[in-house]
Amino acid sequence: MKKTEKRDLMAPLTELLGIQYPILQGAMAHIARCPLVGAVSEAGGLGIIAAGGLSGTELREQIRKTQQQTKKPFAVNLMLQMPNIAEQVEILIEEDVKIVTTGAGTPKPYMEVLKQARVKVFPVVPSVKLAQKMEQLGADGVIAEGMEAGGHIGETTTMTLLPQVTQAVKIPVIAAGGIGDGRGLAAAFALGAQGIQLGTAFLTAMECPIHENYRQAIIQADVTATTVIRNQAGGALRGLKNALTEAYLEEPTKDVFSLAALKRAADDGEIQQGMVMAGQVAGLLTEVRSAQEIIETIYKEAVAISRNSGIK
Ligand SMILES: Cc1cc2nc3c(=O)[nH]c(=O)nc-3n(C[C@H](O)[C@H](O)[C@H](O)COP(=O)(O)O)c2cc1C
The missing domain is CATH 3.20.20.70 (Aldolase class I)
Incomplete structure (x- = not known):
């Protein structure tokens, strides 16, 4: 060496x-x-x-x-x-x-x-x-x-x-x-x-640079607010539980894993229909x-x- x-x-x-x-x-x-x-x-x-x-x-x-x-x-x-x-x-x-x-x-x-x-x-x-x-x-x-x-x-x-x-x-x-x-x-x-x-x-x-709805969703979240979505290829994605992740559990779609789903949350502020990727530490974060x-x-x-x- x-x-x-x-x-x-x-x-x-x-x-x-x-x-x-x-x-x-x-x-x-x-x-x-x-x-x-x-x-x-x-x-x-x-x-x-x-x-x-x-x-x-x-x-x-x-x-x-x-x-x-x-x-x-x-x-x-x-x-x-x-x-x-x-x-x-x-x-x-x-x-x-x-x-x-x-x-x-x-x-x-x-x-x-x-x-x-x-x-x-x-x-x-x-x-x-x-x-x-x-x-x-x-x-x-x-x-x-x-x-x-x-x-x-x-x-x-x-x-x-x-x-x-x-x-x-x-x-x-x-x-x-x-x-x-x-x-x-x-x-x-x-x-x-x-x-x-x-x-x-x-x-x-x-x-x-994210929509204010996304930032506020993290601020409001508690320690159990996230969930993990899994696909058949073995992929796993953690984000806030919302209407999109609930619907995925009923009927898995590729959309949840797509950049488009993240963009809906990050750009358009769609907190229920977008993928709000976040970790369990969200519960600790209370201010901007x-x-x-x-x-x-x-x-x-x-x-x-x-x-x-x-x-x-
Ligand atoms: C919204 C979001 C998008 C992410 N995108 C990437 C990515 O493109 N590449 C990557 O290596 N990690 C990505 N990560 C993981 C982060 O870089 C980082 O390792 C992780 O968030 C650390 O855990 P924490 O969320 O508990 O702080 C992403 C995480 C989040 C929350």
Whole structure:
């Protein structure tokens, strides 16, 4: 192993990513665009553009707009089953994006070209096995996501997945799923993570470009407000219980899993007939704040907890 590689491996996550706080804004298809991404990065976290569903031109535009909004690092999330994935990889390299997170498949076909361009790669993983596989592939870290999360999910909870992943790999692990305040950050660190990724909490950020009905539905939700919709292909999607998810239980349709169903909620504010993707942590989120306030409050709370933990 070369000296520089070793140093990178040992560096805390914040140093590795060039960010101030170990807090990532999870990619959210159709939602995680420049207004939110730029605000999170500007506040010292890591904003992540969701490339899923974007054409090459749209992705380039999102990257350039974010670069205008902030000079700080941000990332692009690649959904690997997208038909234009090869083009998206080319574009993010051309546009000098230096951090990538990946979901829905293996980044193996793109690993070499990303590494050559010195892009750091952080796959999202739902299991220990996949985390180990990603480490072997040369990933710079993994995001271990529990099934409390909003959106597409695996089968294990963050509480059980995280300590098993951090035990199994040497690369940095970021915890995702069910985190909404400083207690969650402190817990993630206690279980061996070096950082956290939040999706649902950033849906409540004032900069998040979603319909106000969507944001308010998250604010009003309690801990039992979400449900998981499953399809025959083994896919599972968590969102708020509503008329659409009730109807799905009676008669499954492909529509619920489509981007169109999410757009109905996110763009048109159709809280009953749209797919309101959100995680179980929604019950903890009771107010609309700026991305900066969310990040700084979480960090301060976590620091206070670790100081006052009483563990000697
Ligand atoms: C509305 C929504 C859309 C999402 N879309 C994506 C996506 O496109 N790609 C991805 O890797 N993760 C996606 N996720 C997962 C988030 O990036 C993040 O890992 C997850 O929300 C963390 O759990 P939490 O919701 O409990 O904070 C999505 C989550 C939500 C709530």
